[in-house]
Amino acid sequence: MAIDHPSFGKLDDNRIIIFDTTLRDGEQSPGFSMNLNEKIRMAEALTELGIDVMEAGFPIASPGDYESVKAIAESIGQRDDSPVICGLARTGRDDILRAADAVKAAKRKRIHVFLSTSPLHMKYKLRMEPEEVLELAVSSVTLARNYSDDVEWSAEDGTRTDSDFLCRCVEAAIKHGATTINIPDTVGYALPEDMTRIFTMLRERVPGADKVVLSTHNHNDLGLAVANTLAAIRAGVRQVECTINGIGERAGNASLEEAVMAIRTRNDAVPFRNNIQTTNILRTSKLLSTITGFDVQPNKAIVGRNAFAHEAGIHQDGVLKNAATYEIMTPESVGWQKNSLVLGKHSGRAAFRDKLTTLGYKVGDNQLNDAFRRFKDLADRKKVVYDEDIVALVDDEVMRDHERVRFVSLDLRAGSKAPPQAELELDVDGRVVAASSSGDGPVDATFKAIRAIFPHEANLVLFSVGAVTEGTDAQAKVTVRLEENGKMVDGQGADTDTIVASARAYVHALNKLLVKRDRTEPQALSA
Numbered sequence: 001m002a003i004d005h006p007s008f009g010k011l012d013d014n015r016i017i018i019f020d021t022t023l024r025d026g027e028q029s030p031g032f033s034m035n036l037n038e039k040i041r042m043a044e045a046l047t048e049l050g051i052d053v054m055e056a057g058f059p060i061a062s063p064g065d066y067e068s069v070k071a072i073a074e075s076i077g078q079r080d081d082s083p084v085i086c087g088l089a090r091t092g093r094d095d096i097l098r099a100a101d102a103v104k105a106a107k108r109k110r111i112h113v114f115l116s117t118s119p120l121h122m123k124y125k126l127r128m129e130p131e132e133v134l135e136l137a138v139s140s141v142t143l144a145r146n147y148s149d150d151v152e153w154s155a156e157d158g159t160r161t162d163s164d165f166l167c168r169c170v171e172a173a174i175k176h177g178a179t180t181i182n183i184p185d186t187v188g189y190a191l192p193e194d195m196t197r198i199f200t201m202l203r204e205r206v207p208g209a210d211k212v213v214l215s216t217h218n219h220n221d222l223g224l225a226v227a228n229t230l231a232a233i234r235a236g237v238r239q240v241e242c243t244i245n246g247i248g249e250r251a252g253n254a255s256l257e258e259a260v261m262a263i264r265t266r267n268d269a270v271p272f273r274n275n276i277q278t279t280n281i282l283r284t285s286k287l288l289s290t291i292t293g294f295d296v297q298p299n300k301a302i303v304g305r306n307a308f309a310h311e312a313g314i315h316q317d318g319v320l321k322n323a324a325t326y327e328i329m330t331p332e333s334v335g336w337q338k339n340s341l342v343l344g345k346h347s348g349r350a351a352f353r354d355k356l357t358t359l360g361y362k363v364g365d366n367q368l369n370d371a372f373r374r375f376k377d378l379a380d381r382k383k384v385v386y387d388e389d390i391v392a393l394v395d396d397e398v399m400r401d402h403e404r405v406r407f408v409s410l411d412l413r414a415g416s417k418a419p420p421q422a423e424l425e426l427d428v429d430g431r432v433v434a435a436s437s438s439g440d441g442p443v444d445a446t447f448k449a450i451r452a453i454f455p456h457e458a459n460l461v462l463f464s465v466g467a468v469t470e471g472t473d474a475q476a477k478v479t480v481r482l483e484e485n486g487k488m489v490d491g492q493g494a495d496t497d498t499i500v501a502s503a504r505a506y507v508h509a510l511n512k513l514l515v516k517r518d519r520t521e522p523q524a525l526s527a
């Protein structure tokens with residue numbers, strides 16, 4: 001079967017469409033909200049990664065969501081290599097018109113309409129009878145088709161939906177113009193065999209199912225999101241919904257990097273192709289961590305710090321003799337590079353800019369100047385400057401947007417003889433303000449000085465220190481998590497001085513708290 005798709009033309013049967021929802025399902029999870037510039041930067045990275053569809057947001061959810069989807073459609077959406085730009089909508093007229101308007105400018109666009117179909121959701125969430133739900137599915141798809149030839153319909157909580165009713169809904173959605181049918185495992189309840197059963201059933205029983213793209217959207221509440229995704233592909237699904245680092249509601253979504261590398265590594269069993277440039281995976285993952293302030297755990301598959309580390313002597317010995325003994329894929333295939341001695345204190349601005357380009361950063365002149373100044377400073381203090389150091393430094397300096405509060409300087413007295421004392425200078429709204437504070441240790445003294453300069457009520461709920469590379473002269477990378485009125489933000493900072501890195505991390509988190517937005521109708525943000 002070859003499907004004729006409004007956005008992709010003739011689709012080969014072995015082609016998997018990668019639908020990324022990092023900017024929608026991922027972004028709506030606690031602590032992961034991004035501002036407009038951060039979303040655009042992420043959208044650019046996702047485009048370079050080679051995703052096919054970008055769910056850029058949920059335009060009705062807030063003015064910020066609408067603006068960001070619109071901005072992505074008007075910028076990336078104009079490029080020849082742009083993915084299909086998709087906006088999410090519930091079934092209401094306002095929702096659909098808002099989504100249609102937000103994606104309007106994109107060369108290739110999609111409206112994604114979702115509606116709950118499970119008995120539980122219909123009774124308690126929608127308070128509707130099945131027949132009303134069916135009518136709503138028809139009217140919403142029909143309306144969306146007025147604004148886009150490419151329309152996706154999702155049966156929210158589809159994996160807990162009665163089989164006969166699911167078939168009727170899917171048939172109606174196809175009949176009225178849906179070109180992609182998505183069956184989300186909204187609550188992360190399904191097992192792989194449920195995927196096999198559901199998609200086999202739809203293909204056997206629903207007229208027209210062979211003319212549309214079937215899609216899977218899995219949550220990781222039982223750790224099965226990627227396993228379910230692969231089972232769905234083998235049962236006929238040709239669109240995979242996923243996110244970078246597996247971020248998303250609750251335990252998250254199927255992770256893009258894991259699903260893509262499973263298909264690639266086990267192509268004998270899952271013989272399908274997609275357009276992902278796998279060597280860009282790590283860079284995209286790190287960009288997301290930098291923007292959101294959440295690192296992946298060290299043992300995270302593909303992109304975790306230990307994903308390719310061999311500790312046991314017998315494993316190391318095997319890998320040195322032949323990497324295939326213990327490596328099922330090469331670290332380079334997903335973008336890992338060996339530590340490389342790159343630049344020193346005599347390196348010039350041009351070499352530094354070249355290095356940034358190879359590492360995947362595009363920086364303006366002002367950003368380059370700031371980053372170069374800090375690089376020179378680092379090279380004075382640290383003998384060997386690795387790629388990882390540059391990444392930490394640039395992430396710390398350049399990737400920050402419109403910050404109201406900036407770190408300027410810190411002078412510190414610490415040790416075992418006298419109480420610690422911090423002399424801190426911050427730039428607040430363009431004005432340098434100084435404060436001096438003591439505390440129960442140098443970190444406490446420094447954080448108290450920040451509060452003295454910029455009073456706020458947030459609680460410090462996490463403080464962690466890691467090293468960027470090995471050695472006692474390595475840069476420290478500090479994560480600080482602040483909590484205020486139930487909102488959590490993480491900030492990160494890097495420096496060879498752990499306390500300076502701590503101050504930078506705290507200031508980063510503080511800035512993120514200042515841009516936090518309120519969202520409307522959070523109960524509707526699902527699917």
Ligand code: MN
Pocket residue numbers: 025184186217219248249526527
């Ligand atoms: Mn979801």
